[in-house]
Amino acid sequence: MNINVPRGTEDLLPEQTKRWQVIENTFKRLAEVYHYQEIRTPIFERTELFQRGVGDSTDIVQKEMYTFEDRGGRNLTLRPEGTASVARAYVQHKLHGKVDQPSKLYYIGPMFRYERPQQGRTRQFTQFGIEAIGSADPAIDAEVIAFAMDSYQALGLKSLKLVLNSLGDKESREAHRQALVNHFTPYKNELCGDCQNRLEQNPLRLLDCKVDRDHPSMKNAPSILEYLNDYSSNYFEEVKKHLDAMEIKYTVDETLVRGLDYYTHTAFEIMSESEGFGAITTLSGGGRYNGLIQDLGGPEMSGIGFALSIERLLMALDAEKVELEQPKELDCFVITLGDEAKYASSKLVNTLRKNNLKIDQDYLGKKMKAQFKAADRYNAKFVVILGEEEVQSGVVNVKNIETGEEQSVEFDDVARLIKERV
């Protein structure tokens, strides 16, 4: 019987969750700083939502969705990304009618994609993301990008690369699409199978094909930037000016197209430039989606967002050898000697905890030496030794593990003493 975790999923044991908590708290703090509020949507949705929202031509919808039928015959899918769900909630609850606009939302939680696992890619992974819906001001594009960069910088990461592009509005995209079809059709038979399909379904994605990257036709392929109409190209310029104003460095890459169909105008990715980071260097991505809300039955509302993977963030932290600062595990470990002392110990431990101190004691009947070792391992600041003598006298020694200093106090004063020193 194999009861291990399913392929592509993992348990996070305390050693790891400690780091996760630091990261999550950082994000929540940033969300307050940038004034984004949390939204929680279901982990599964109707399959149509992702087909419409993410796009039928995307890899996600074509081959990566965890789709199932429930007992009522409903066709459901574990969410592969967060934006479609947030947009759906925005439409469903008519957030566009609320006073606070734009709606600035953040989410954090598991996403699911059925893929072959490898480093930096699991079937269940965790995204933190934000969405700002209801504004078409280039300044908010820049805000989202700044937030994305801050998410890494606030944790101490440095080797980051911001890549930027514009995909233009509908009109620009259509013009570019036509140009791409005209350009690539003569070479159709020389391109890879995927690209032959892309030529019909989504020619834009030909540009980031890794197989045909070196095909001669790629070199002089029409760039989206040449097809931006006035509004689009002006919008892109404005976004860049805001980034310049914030002194955020970026590289424009006209081949950056992103894998999801809903993107318009601003598209960006943040990559790690650390040595030995592995094959996957994309840490996060995002962009503007001006047609999405309408596609999902809402009013004409534009939005922009980004999402990052916490798993990849952790890889980046490891690659850059960033140590997250973590709180001390225990303020005091109570060493108990002999059966008689155990009641006094329970009482003392309880009292200390009521004083909001982090306390633990031995439950394995270990010898003193082993109890000291446990205290070391838990990184406790103090130990209290409690044996028959102490029970008799009502006085215990409180020992500072680092300095070795000891101080004798009555039971009732232990909490106060430790609180003063922690």
Added chain:
RNA sequence: GCGGCCGUGGCGAAGUGGUUAACGCACUGGAUUGUGGCUCCAGCACGCGUGGGUUCGAUUCCCACCGGUCGCCCCA
């Protein structure tokens, strides 16, 4: 969906077609009845992913399966 590599105690890891499967860490006990982190001694795999095959004999060779891992495509 396709390809490479790997599968030995709680963890890391060596090794061999044949009689006791190194070593390190961790853990437990002792040297040392109540003050640890150092040192020394001792203990700790009836077993080398599962099943089948070759063989007098397999953890070691072969096959299949399972699991892990890395990479391709694509992405977070």
